[in-house]
Amino acid sequence: MNICIVETIKDFQTHFGLAFDGVLLETDLDVVEVDTDANGRARRDAEVLCTLAANAEGDVLELGTSHGRGTYKLATNLQQGYQCHTVNILPEQENSTSGKLITHLLTKDEIGSYYRERGITNIVQYYGNTAQWQLPSGLQNFSMVFIDAAHDEENVYLDSKLVWDRIKPGGFMVWHDFSPLNLHFDWIVASMKGAERFIREFQLEKVEIVNLRHSWCGVLRKPEVPQVAAKDHKEILLNSTYSTTNYHAAQCIVKCADMRALNYAIVYPAYSLDRVAEECQLASNLNQLGYNVEAIGIPCHGAWWPFPMLDRKWKTKSADLMSRYGILEDKLEDKDVLIAAGGSMLHPDFIRSLSTFNVFYCADDPESSEYLSKPVAASFDFSFVANIACLPDYLKWGVKRVAWLPLPVLTSELDSSIKKESILNTGRCFDIVMCCEQIYGLSDRALRLEQLNKIFPHAILRGKGWPDGYVSIPQLNYLYRNARIGWNLHNSIGPVNSRLMKLPAFGALQICDCRDNLGKIFKLDEEVIGFNTLNECIDATRYYLAHEDERRKIALAGWKRVMSDYIDEQWWMRLLGYIEPYLVSGQKR
Missing domain, CATH: 3.40.50.150 (Vaccinia Virus protein VP39)
Incomplete structure (x- = not known):
């Protein structure tokens, strides 16, 4: 909303x-x-x-x-x-x-x-x-x-x-x-x-x-004017105040109702080949829907720069940062909308200098908010947060335009063989799967998973730091495609990660923590199973391993929900629906 x-x-x-x-x-x-x-x-x-x-x-x-x-x-x-x-x-x-x-x-x-x-x-x-x-x-x-x-x-x-x-x-x-x-x-x-x-x-x-x-x-x-069909390209006058920096007009005029006529840039931190491939694939999927979207990576080998480092480089006009910004400015010359993915290394002062309408999108693990999202979010024209638990934080930071927008599932990654019949009737070879890192030490999640693994030794735990190690995206999708149950444990508050939507998208029954917030995204006990304590997770896992028909029924409902609400096309439509009223046609800041 x-x-x-x-x-x-x-x-x-x-x-x-x-x-x-x-x-x-x-x-x-x-x-x-x-x-x-x-x-x-x-x-x-x-x-x-x-x-x-x-x-x-x-x-x-x-x-x-x-x-x-x-x-x-x-x-x-x-x-x-x-x-x-x-x-x-x-x-x-x-x-x-x-x-x-x-x-x-x-x-x-x-x-x-x-x-x-x-x-x-x-x-x-x-x-x-x-x-x-x-x-x-x-x-x-x-x-x-x-x-x-x-x-x-x-x-x-x-x-x-x-x-x-x-x-x-x-x-x-x-x-x-x-x-x-x-x-x-x-x-x-x-x-x-x-x-x-x-x-x-x-x-x-x-x-x-x-x-x-x-x-x-x-x-x-209630709007006083009817919505104008996209092909009409008429002016729409909306009674809405846009109060972020440089947009203090009491009313916003949206001249171009057809959002396909705009040029979009998804700017992201290019710290790995997987990240580059993911963002380019998202842009490709959106282009197939008829939108002009380009994925533009800012090189940062290994990891994005935390804000203190970014701020220091900006204030000293560091050559490595300025050269990156120079290249980015050239690529933005014909763009109307910039969508900055979390960790995209864009300094607030640089954002304010751009002529594009600027959108911030961040997953927001709260452990990283202080040096990732909090210092920059208010400089954007609209902010989206994927972690529904962090939405109140943005309001406290003074971000005037903010909405929850979950991480999307890429349609190009979906398995077309997964349908109602296969979820209800086809066997799966892995009882339990959980893929996550174990190297950063952000919480006691690894200890919690080790406790679960003692009780369910056949569970597959993969990711950086686990004995069987890292999995590529194709390997990850294979595991999810063949899992009966997918655990989803967070470092702290959530839920927010790719597992949240991908597990049900591949037909697995998701058993996820952060139960209260989970219930704002899925229907508890109908589309997903939520828990707050490890004992609740253990009980739920035992129950649904022993009650296959109920497991399949909930897995099917979760799959239907993701396919109807949470794949990349719906993600994009939701994003455009939020920002459209605040795009000012014919004007550059």
Whole structure:
């Protein structure tokens, strides 16, 4: 999702061009009783709702009345003559469709009691299970809809679909329990997944969702102009602020809707022949999709340069760095978009001097962030992080445009013989496979794997430092293609590595650590098996080695998920969907 975090309610008003301040009448907004009240959350929520209602040009709708405090905020800020329509489920209407993540299941007398006790009359109360509720046909052209009913992924998705056509162009969709900084709460994760599912289905990836920092509100403005077909090459005016360096325009004009007309450079650290081959193959795959993409390697034999070394060479104008940059500048002369892969050795000052639209993409093992991504990310026009666990770090660093983008599986590496029938019916010759390095000593992962190997001595452990040593990409793919189970253990937080997508892409059942974050990427126990402790990994491995039909069923679901969402074509479409609104046609910085 294209999430933009603003710091203050004034910034929020400026962002959307809202002229009127909201009025906060409640006196207990700063009371902190539980951890969900931290950081002034209640006040920030109130600021968002009251401000949007004060600027509404028509009626508003709320899904999920509860006691009616949100309803009160909305109704007391509406202009005279406008009404707040609100719906809540009754206990007798609860069923299998109504969701499990419900804050309260209230009686009819309790529903809306807060606003009734205060004599607010411009409110119309409805009762219903929003998953099955039929919106009255007369309710149209809402200026704002506030979605705060059940927070299950399915319910948030269905509620969003229910109201979208009833919001007028330029109106607002507001999801509650939407907070990119609080993903440790399971209901927030579920709610944001539901919103993201809706956004994907309605092809709204390019539209920003604005979050006032420390509020739990995600605000999307319904576009006022239709999307223009790529062949039309018309100007599209988008109400979105781009706030990174050199892009301070309040509005961004995207003149070239056909992204195939642009020239792209993938710039990467050329420290090994494998890395060169991988990046060139990715560029080749994207060219076959009709895009003009060139892979450009910056030579750095053995490893990319950590930032202190890069910074020193830049400040001293070291000949070895300057010569590399000179060659790169020549190659970028006809390029519109630069995509810098992690470790690509681009100094922030050099990035700011380029005329291209500059994108940063980094896997971000957190152990390397201090001298890899943190010093440079804010100098780019958009940043992508492959490690979903590190997304909050970018926001803390002041990176205004950032999104999660997983490492892709290259279609050219896929085995076309792997299909539903082969996953369900063909035998595999290796019970367990894990391929990773053992030489850098970044964590106790090697010790954990040695413990597992004692219990499962037939497991195949390969990579630099292991007794059987390094494996080439073709050898790696062969192992995955013939593995029943693939372990995926990380040095610390994650998940992020090539195993995450490649294991299921080759039909293996993945058993992976970092269970909580894993559940934001795959469906746990349906597409992947997650664990938090080594004993859980041991138990899961034993179980699925002994229950082949269940292993195959989950492996098949994981394969389907990767093929539909995580191969290079989907990766590229997702990347372009995020950056397209911020490309300024006909202008170079």
